[in-house]
Amino acid sequence: MDRIRIVGGNELHGVIPISGAKNAALPLMIASLLTDDTLTLENVPHLADVEQLIRILGNHGADISVNGRRERQGESYARTIHFTSRNIVSTTAPYELVSKMRASFWVIGPLLAREGKARVSLPGGCAIGTRPVDLFIDGLTALGANIEIDGGYVNATAPAGGLVGGRYVFPKISVGATHVLMMAATLANGTTVLGNAAREPEVVDLAKCLNAMGAKITGQGTSTITVEGVPSLSGARHRVLPDRIETGTYAMAVAMTGGDVILEDTDASLLETALEAIRRTGAEISETNSGIRIVRNGAGIKPVDIVTDPFPGFPTDLQAQFMGLMTKSSGVSHITETIFENRFMHVQELARLGAKISLSGQTAKVEGVSRLKGAPVMATDLRASVSLVIAGLAAEGETMVSRVYHLDRGFERLEEKLTRCGAHVERVSD
Numbered sequence: 001m002d003r004i005r006i007v008g009g010n011e012l013h014g015v016i017p018i019s020g021a022k023n024a025a026l027p028l029m030i031a032s033l034l035t036d037d038t039l040t041l042e043n044v045p046h047l048a049d050v051e052q053l054i055r056i057l058g059n060h061g062a063d064i065s066v067n068g069r070r071e072r073q074g075e076s077y078a079r080t081i082h083f084t085s086r087n088i089v090s091t092t093a094p095y096e097l098v099s100k101m102r103a104s105f106w107v108i109g110p111l112l113a114r115e116g117k118a119r120v121s122l123p124g125g126c127a128i129g130t131r132p133v134d135l136f137i138d139g140l141t142a143l144g145a146n147i148e149i150d151g152g153y154v155n156a157t158a159p160a161g162g163l164v165g166g167r168y169v170f171p172k173i174s175v176g177a178t179h180v181l182m183m184a185a186t187l188a189n190g191t192t193v194l195g196n197a198a199r200e201p202e203v204v205d206l207a208k209c210l211n212a213m214g215a216k217i218t219g220q221g222t223s224t225i226t227v228e229g230v231p232s233l234s235g236a237r238h239r240v241l242p243d244r245i246e247t248g249t250y251a252m253a254v255a256m257t258g259g260d261v262i263l264e265d266t267d268a269s270l271l272e273t274a275l276e277a278i279r280r281t282g283a284e285i286s287e288t289n290s291g292i293r294i295v296r297n298g299a300g301i302k303p304v305d306i307v308t309d310p311f312p313g314f315p316t317d318l319q320a321q322f323m324g325l326m327t328k329s330s331g332v333s334h335i336t337e338t339i340f341e342n343r344f345m346h347v348q349e350l351a352r353l354g355a356k357i358s359l360s361g362q363t364a365k366v367e368g369v370s371r372l373k374g375a376p377v378m379a380t381d382l383r384a385s386v387s388l389v390i391a392g393l394a395a396e397g398e399t400m401v402s403r404v405y406h407l408d409r410g411f412e413r414l415e416e417k418l419t420r421c422g423a424h425v426e427r428v429s430d
């Protein structure tokens with residue numbers, strides 16, 4: 001199994017191209033199931049999660065080609081992928097596929113809307129929390145679906161004439177349930193109003209693509225989304241928006257190691273809260289024509305408290321990385337996680353590098369130390385693992401990060417991007 005070897009101590013200088021967002025690409029790919037026409041997505045990142053979803057969509061009958069070639073032959077960066085689901089050959093998403101990636105549960109929306117039925121395995125527990133599916137079930141029920149859970153599967157059926165527009169106010173903000181209800185409502189009879197909807201940029205990107213396919217969605221980016229159902233959707237061409245989590249991760253890496261880096265092909269407006277927190281640590285951040293420049297020269301890292309929140313708050317997907325940065329601050333900071341109940345697994349691994357962190361409920365108290373020292377560490381989830389990479393870049397000596405497959409799920413060409421900026425990072429295959 002691959003590991004990542006880091007020799008810390010170098011500043012980062014150069015340009016890092018930011019990839020298309022994983023968490024936008026996944027729902028966009030799933031949206032292709034809503035039409036028998038071709039959906040072409042540009043700027044799709046080359047990641048293990050994308051490859052897994054390609055397999056899942058293929059199981060439902062999607063014909064998929066990469067850059068005009070067949071799936072698996074295309075190895076290029078920022079790929080263009082064509083998805084054509086002329087016929088849905090199966091409305092079942094089996095446990096073996098869904099258990100590997102939670103987002104694959106989201107096929108329930110398009111399958112139910114287009115075919116009138118779906119049988120999708122429950123995604124099961126996940127390392128960062130229990131992550132139930134009650135909001136999906138209640139929301140789809142509000143659109144007229146009949147849902148039963150049996151043998152670990154969610155069996156959903158639409159009324160004879162198809163889903164019907166309805167009103168659903170999410171009791172809790174959920175990105176995934178907002179994606180699914182928005183997709184399902186596009187083909188429902190009548191108008192759907194979703195209240196307390198997620199406002200994440202990835203939801204806006206999905207709405208933009210669905211509208212290009214002929215949907216009638218308004219209010220995306222606000223808490224109330226209105227979807228006027230249409231009889232069918234067509235194909236479209238859509239460019240996946242930049243990855244705000246990758247952007248924030250590399251910005252935090254520079255804030256931690258020091259240096260001067262331009263993050264290219266990204267957009268500061270996607271992560272204002274996180275950039276503001278990084279600025280308060282002492283780094284300078286400015287917008288360029290095509291992205292963001294981040295500089296930290298000489299000055300130390302100031303302690304900053306953060307609380308994760310749904311967009312536009314501080315993203316939970318950057319919490320671990322920010323904790324990595326705070327381990328070397330000049331004081332005490334508090335990091336509070338409000339989205340997932342168990343998203344602190346990086347704490348014990350950061351401690352192996354010499355970090356001083358104590359946990360009390362959902363808040364971590366981080367006492368900055370003047371130096372971290374490299375050690376073997378283990379990645380426990382995607383964002384936790386990249387926080388270890390960042391900390392390793394700023395630690396003295398060698399850090400070996402194992403279970404790298406977590407990183408491969410969400411960071412495209414991580415070693416290459418960091419190495420080009422002067423870091424010592426290499427993949428070691430055993």
Ligand code: EPZ
Nearest residue numbers: 023103131132133134135136173174175176317339340382
């Ligand atoms: C998305 O997950 C992202 N995944 C996550 O990124 C991200 O951390 C999360 O949103 C929050 O921003 C993708 O986009 C593929 P939620 P999602 O539904 O949609 C609870 C990463 O590292 N909830 O917004 O699954 C849930 O347990 C991943 O890239 C219910 O209670 O998250 C959580 O506490 C990790 N019932 C909260 O809502 C439900 O039916 C928010 O989860 C659904 C969710």
